[in-house]
């Protein structure tokens with residue numbers, strides 16, 4: 001799928017979505033719609049949703065998924081857009097890795113590597129997280145994670161995916 005969409009204007013960016021407070025399915029689908037309707041963002045692909053065990057302090061299971069957008073905005077503006085969308089859906093920052101209504105992480109932006117205090121791309125923890133890699137491999141198996149130089153389909157083989165279960169809803 002990636003090959004057929006790679007040659008249009010703008011840059012491809014992969015976003016991870018997660019929620020474990022409220023009606024997570026409704027929140028996540030509405031968040032995708034909000035992003036897809038944002039000027040400068042076009043939804044190119046969306047994964048299935050997965051029920052996943054929480055990584056971090058004890059808290060309810062998450063619903064996780066990933067999406068690819070074609071973006072005509074800088075990585076900084078894209079991060080700002082994601083943070084504003086989290087806030088719109090009631091995200092409150094409390095405990096690190098704690099429960100949240102909506103988490104949007106910028107995983108990949110074309111083949112860029114960025115390492116500033118405000119923004120790291122690729123997302124530094126994406127390569128160890130089954131709840132990111134399992135949905136991402138569905139829609140971007142051949143995307144090369146630029147820090148490791150490995151494709152998502154090969155990175156996912158190195159993590160334990162037992163706690164990531166495909167959701168039918």
Ligand SMILES: Nc1ncnc2c1ncn2[C@@H]1O[C@H](COP(=O)(O)O)[C@@H](O)[C@H]1O
Pocket residue numbers: 079103104105106107117118119120121122123124
């Ligand atoms: N790649 C990134 N995606 C999202 N947020 C990032 C990224 N790199 C740095 N950040 C900073 O992390 C916080 C948001 O934390 P979460 O708990 O993951 O929502 C935000 O202030 C970004 O500046």
Ligand SMILES: Nc1nc2c(c(=O)[nH]1)N=C(COP(=O)(O)OP(=O)(O)O)CN2
Pocket residue numbers: 017018019052053054055056062064096097098103105125131
């Ligand atoms: N199963 C699951 N566990 C999680 C999830 C998630 O989406 N699914 N998100 C987290 C994210 O934590 P946070 O975004 O605060 O930290 P980060 O900067 O490491 O992404 C922590 N644990």
